Amino acid sequence: MNAAAASAAASADTDPSTDLRIALVGLPNCGKTALFNRLTGGRQKVANYPGVTVERKEGAFTGASGRRYRLLDLPGTYSLTPTTLDEAITRDVALGRLAGEAQPETIVLVADATHLALSVRLALEVRDLGLPMVLALNMSDLARRRGYALDRERLAAELGVPVVETVAVSRGGADALIAVLERMPAPAPVPARGWQQPSAEQVRDTHREAARILDVAGYREPARSALAAQADRMLLHPVLGMIALAVLLFLVFQAVFSWAEAPMGWIESATAWIGERVHTALPAGPLRSLLADGIIAGVGSVIVFLPQIIILFLFILALEDSGYLPRAAYLLDRVMGSVGLSGRAFIPLLSSFACAIPGIMATRTIPDMRDRIATILVAPLMTCSARLPVYALLIGAFIPARAVGPFNLQGLVLFAIYFAGIIAALCVAFVLKRLRRGEDTHLLMLELPDYQWPDPGNVLLGLVERASLFLRRAGGLILAFVVLLWFLATYPAPPAGATAPPIEHSYAGMIGHAIAPVLAPIGFNWQIAVALIPGLAAREVAVGALGTVYAVSGDEEAVAQTLSSVIAADWSLATALALLAWYVFAPQCLATLAVVKRETGGWRYPLVMAGYLFALAYIAAGITFHVARAFGAG
Amino acid sequence: MAPPPAEPAVRQLADLPVGGVATVEGIDEAGALSRRLLEIGFFPGARVEVVAAQWPGDDPIAVRVGGSTFALRRREAQLVRVSPLRPGEGTR
Structure with missing residues (x-):
């Protein structure tokens, strides 16, 4: 938008001819992404901020007036003083300091209505930037059901910004927000304001001020449900919680094999049917060979694994939505810490089961650079979904689908392979810890958000994206x-x-x-x-x-x-087992190495990674082959 | 039987037992870590409750503070000075 249009628009209340750039700011777990999906209908452009691998998510929607809104989903943060790369992006974008990224013209501060204290404190910090702001009380339906009380107008008067209720997970849940945005004046040039990191005293002051405002506005925080407290007593218990986690992971891998069986059969038959059709329809020659032997046989043998990938992601996305994943990180923190990883490494490593690339990108939530590098280096040892086709092919061909007690032998073998990857990652991390000097400064400080039922719409959107x-x-x-x-x-x-x-x-x-x-x-x-x-x-x-x-x-x-x-x-069975072992360590794909280079800013770590993975893969495959042969599987 | 030893008035959050409730007195050290603890709600006067502790050595712990639950490593919880309350004595 040019300056002339801006000044012309300033006179009108709403000028449909100009776009309004909005940024969503909020605490982690406030339902910001769900609100983003609600507003944009899930249509979004995902890219990276220039120069860094922090994911940049932009979408757009049009109001009833015809005005277009360009919406930016900024990484969640507790304050404008960053401790991670992600949080630094949120601050820099909000301040208009990030090169190549225009400063947003309006901030929508998304707050979880079920506990407002920290959100209102963040709102006070963000308000000082001088940008037009709207406070969106998200999950207001849930808060209401649990009996919250709030004088919204009083809160708006105290904060000096409009306050609206939103329900990100239901249709029309963002209407009130859109209505307020429609009334927002056309963007005026933002007065340049310096920003200074608040002192500890100022942070305490904002806490006090937030408490005062919420008190004046008659905010009654809804009581935590007894069920959630009960669930935490069990799921965070040192013994029961661990058992629950193990059972859960085990069920996921069983399901990946059992549920996918039928749809995989359909895809296989369809591929074979198409191959035969092509074979009979075309005369023998290069074209028939290319289509039937090349494309259909090659691509078909990969597509057949789509059902398994969908099932794996169904579980990952649902667990992510439910609030359970950080609890798993809490349970495993001790194990991670003993090999020198940050407890926060759990979530990047879990994402690496889907694909190492988002996993490695997720390591930017780890504040310490050495922790980050260690996590990045072991991330490819988590069995990514791209290896699932290889495992599934070999297991399907060589491991009988026998029942072992209540379990399927194929599922057990798959579980064992995943487990081998995890053990290998812990060993490699331990070696790395020994190699580097200096004291351990690993952090956890991870929020355990309230439990929620996974939202089917969000899960579905994620599944469609992955598929x-x-x-x-x-x-x-x-x-x-x-x-x-x-x-x-x-x-x-x-x-x-x-x-x-x-x-x-x-x-x-x-x-x-x-x-x-x-x-x-x-x-x-x-x-x-x-x-x-x-x-x-x-x-x-x-x-x-x-x-x-x-x-x-x-x-x-x-x-x-x-x-x-x-x-x-x-x-031979020995060859198949050796190839399985190879792929536990398999030198990861080129795309992963490229991301590692970008994340670590040089060739050193990608080369270290490729080298150690090649060596481990070769050694593991060799040992497996010779041991299997010694046992007569040659 | 000897009377139970008197509870020290101020101690570290890390030493609070599971189920223990306390009021935050302050945060030791000044650094990025302390600052973040402050930002997430461990400010003087805030009420905290330890809801779980992992074995062995009570590390990490899960703490309720201001309507949120945070997992903290022992080293992080040692920075928070608290004065324990008997159940029911909390401010809210």
Whole structure:
């Protein structure tokens, strides 16, 4: 917007021709993101702030007047004095100090109506910036049900800003907020005000002032439900809480296998059906081979794992929404601390089970840089969902689906692999702790928010986001590699009269055979060697690559067979177990290394990471292979 | 039987037993850590209650303060000076 438009708009109450830039500011866990989703309908642009990897979430909506609002969701914070990179972004954006980011024209301060004290204190700090501000009392329905009392007009008068009630999780829950925003005058130039970090005395003063204001406004904080207190007594208990956490994690991994079985079967049949259709419809030739052997076999063998990824994320998102995750961090803090990690490392590490990239980005909530680096270095040892296709393929092919007591043997093996990754991470963290000197200054100081029922809308939105990310990868990166690999596996054509399968004569065959001697000691054949290379780009590509390699080298009927039955016939159990062990440590994907470089500001840590993971993967696979062979699994 | 030893008037939050209620007297040290403790509600006069402690060594602990619950490591809880209250004696 240019200056002329700004001054012209200043005379009108609301000028629909100008956008209003709004930033959402609030405490962690105040329901800010849910409110953001409510206002923008979930349509959002997720990127990074320039120069740093703090996630920048922007969305837009249009008011009844036709005015457009551009909404920025700032990281949650307790104050404008940052202790983490995230909080520093919130301050810098609010102050208009962040290069490349325009200062917001209005601040919506989101407060959790069920406990207002800290939010009102933050509002007092933010108010001093001199920007127009609205206080949104979020979760007001919940507060009301629990019997809260508040004179909203009195609060507005005391604070000198409009106060509205919002219910982020229900339709129309943000209408009052939009109505107030519609009445906001067009943005005027904000008087430049210096900001100084308040002294401890000033912080105490804002606490007192907040208490006074809430008292004058007749705020009665709703009583905490007896059920929540009871739940905490159990879930935070040193013994019962640990048992509950173990049972919960175990159930998640069981569900990933059991619930996904049927939909995976459907996808497999659909892939096979399409492959056969293509096969019969097209004449033999390069096009048929590319479509059936390359694209359908390759991409199909990756997409089949979509149900498992959705189930895993369903649990992660629901747990995130319920407020349980920080409690798990509390329970595991002792274990983490004993290997030199911050208790706060739990949430980034848990996200790494989905993908190491958001996990590594989440480490910016860890204030101490050395803690952060240690967490970043072990994050790839958490089994990410991209490895799930590899594990699921191998477990499906080699581990019988027997019942062991009430459990499924395949689920047990998967649980064991996840567990192996966690143990490895703890060991690596311990070694890192020994390597570095200096006193431990690890912090926890983590809020345990009130329990909430997960909001189905939010969970669904998160699932759609994750599923579409996975499918876009399958359709983009994975498709590209699969096509490239098909080309390498098909050309050059074998010389006339050759007896070996054509792939032996191809570029892929040559590459595979060239690397095979290095991998032979750990039990990998040349087909695996071929698949491991694109597997560096993204782990699940390895599965697509194996699909393509075996489809190209197989005979006509092999196309209709599933990859799982092909490798079950071709590989020894020792090889399969060695490959499982390899992927526990698998040198992580290039995207992860790129994020690590950006986060740590240099090549040192990504190189350290790639080096140690390669070495561990090779050693672990070698030991597994030889031990399995010694036990007769060769 | 000997009478129970008198409770010291002021002690560290870290030493409060599970279920113990106290009033915050102040925060030791001046640094980013103390400042954040202050910001999240550990200011003089605030009422605190220890709701859980992890084994072994009561580290970390979970504390209710001003309507929120925070998990604190022992080292963090040692910075907060409190004077214990008998149940029912809290300000709110």
